[in-house]
Amino acid sequence: MTSTLDSADQHAAEVPEYPMNRAEGCPFDPPPHLRTMQREAPLRRVRLWDGSTPWLVTRYGEQRALLADSRISSDPTNPGYPAPAPVSDEHSEGSPVSFILMDDPEHARLRRMVTAPFTIKRVEAMRPFVQRIVDERIDEMLTADEPVDLVDAFALPVPSLVICELLGVPYSDHDFFQRNSKVIVHRDSTTEQRSAALGTLAEYLDGLVGEKLTDPGEDLLSDLAARVESGELPRREASRMGVLLLIAGHETTANMIALGTLALLESPEQLAELRERSDDSELVASTVEELLRYLHITHNGRRRVALEDIEIAGEVIRAGEGVIVPNDIGNRDPDAFAEPDRLDIRRDARHHMAFGFGVHQCLGQPLARMELRVVYSTLYRRIPTLRLATERENISFKHDGSVYGVYELPVTW
Numbered sequence: 001m002t003s004t005l006d007s008a009d010q011h012a013a014e015v016p017e018y019p020m021n022r023a024e025g026c027p028f029d030p031p032p033h034l035r036t037m038q039r040e041a042p043l044r045r046v047r048l049w050d051g052s053t054p055w056l057v058t059r060y061g062e063q064r065a066l067l068a069d070s071r072i073s074s075d076p077t078n079p080g081y082p083a084p085a086p087v088s089d090e091h092s093e094g095s096p097v098s099f100i101l102m103d104d105p106e107h108a109r110l111r112r113m114v115t116a117p118f119t120i121k122r123v124e125a126m127r128p129f130v131q132r133i134v135d136e137r138i139d140e141m142l143t144a145d146e147p148v149d150l151v152d153a154f155a156l157p158v159p160s161l162v163i164c165e166l167l168g169v170p171y172s173d174h175d176f177f178q179r180n181s182k183v184i185v186h187r188d189s190t191t192e193q194r195s196a197a198l199g200t201l202a203e204y205l206d207g208l209v210g211e212k213l214t215d216p217g218e219d220l221l222s223d224l225a226a227r228v229e230s231g232e233l234p235r236r237e238a239s240r241m242g243v244l245l246l247i248a249g250h251e252t253t254a255n256m257i258a259l260g261t262l263a264l265l266e267s268p269e270q271l272a273e274l275r276e277r278s279d280d281s282e283l284v285a286s287t288v289e290e291l292l293r294y295l296h297i298t299h300n301g302r303r304r305v306a307l308e309d310i311e312i313a314g315e316v317i318r319a320g321e322g323v324i325v326p327n328d329i330g331n332r333d334p335d336a337f338a339e340p341d342r343l344d345i346r347r348d349a350r351h352h353m354a355f356g357f358g359v360h361q362c363l364g365q366p367l368a369r370m371e372l373r374v375v376y377s378t379l380y381r382r383i384p385t386l387r388l389a390t391e392r393e394n395i396s397f398k399h400d401g402s403v404y405g406v407y408e409l410p411v412t413w
């Protein structure tokens with residue numbers, strides 16, 4: 001009996017823990033152990049904080065196949081779901097962040113209600129507004145005392161202003177909602193802290209939906225309020241959608257702006273090329289795709305659970321078993337991208353999975369792409385001597401967040 005337990009314990013010890021941190025030395029690369037795992041097999045077990053051992057899928061082909069498979073679920077209330085942290089009691093009433101954690105057909109029904117502002121045409125109509133706020137922020141930076149923290153002065157305000165405009169959220173409340181979303185995406189926040197922050201944001205959005213019911217504007221929250229009024233959408237769901245869009249709309253893009261800038265500063269030849277050809281829309285677009293692939297900031301892996309047995313790559317994922325899909329290592333699969341660890345702004349990286357894949361693929365991607373194209377084609381052209389104002393080893397990286405990036409990026413010019 002004892003020997004069986006010993007061998008079970010020994011086997012347990014061989015199952016690596018997840019999540020893993022990126023290496024301090026090369027903080028743009030996925031955790032080194034994921035690379036070893038990718039080389040060895042397309043999927044294998046990992047151990048989570050609660051002792052459960054879901055499957056971790058590391059290769060590009062299997063990642064796409066699984067994310068597109070209707071037999072896997074994103075709903076954390078399904079038994080076996082590989083939760084990134086303890087689930088609070090409040091979740092028994094449903095997740096406070098709407099359809100990202102739901103399955104079709106309910107997911108598709110709710111998602112359809114908010115797709116209109118994210119069509120390419122509507123997003124392109126916002127381009128002059130985005131260009132203006134990017135220019136205004138740069139003007140302000142240029143009159144400030146150096147060094148300036150690029151995160152605080154530029155990377156965070158630009159997408160926050162954009163999502164506020166789109167949703168109809170007053171930007172003057174940005175300190176409040178940025179503080180709360182920081183708690184939500186911080187990996188080390190306790191369950192209580194995270195649900196308190198989510199509750200606070202949901203209450204705030206609910207108040208705004210209430211205001212839009214009586215005083216509608218030309219914005220997404222007003223559209224949702226109209227659906228509440230017509231009985232199509234419960235008010236609680238409208239505010240949950242607002243929470244999802246507000247958090248997703250600024251945290252991710254902000255991190256791409258700051259981390260992307262750091263990666264380009266560390267590749268001075270490519271930065272020089274981008275600066276000189278900043279009116280070449282093709283080069284700007286391929287730079288955006290390549291940085292999305294290379295940096296892959298949603299580094300914690302998509303979480304799913306199998307609803308039926310799924311045969312894949314010689315293994316069977318049983319119904320009720322958790323599946324984690326870390327797209328950061330998928331984006332570095334040599335079978336999908338030649339020399340995957342090289343940043344190459346000229347490559348065609350459009351098939352990357354930085355926006356996920358399958359039915360939950362990022363709704364805001366046309367907006368994020370447009371914002372990043374405006375930023376990368378403007379910032380380095382307008383501040384050609386932009387450089388770090390500190391040693392690289394002083395920069396701290398968000399290993400502890402659900403969105404990867406830098407906390408601060410002190411720059412000068």
Ligand code: HEM
Pocket residue numbers: 074099100101111163244245246248249250252253256297298302303353354355356357359360361362363364365367368
């Ligand atoms: C560079 C910036 C961004 C990145 C890297 C990013 C990444 C992602 C990823 C990986 C997913 C898939 C999650 C999953 O499969 O579980 C996702 C979903 C989503 N994103 Fe983004 N995102 C970005 C910007 C935005 C923006 C600007 C918005 C706009 C408000 C947005 C709204 C959403 C929404 C609503 C979903 C859920 C879609 C669904 O479940 O159907 N994202 N995003």
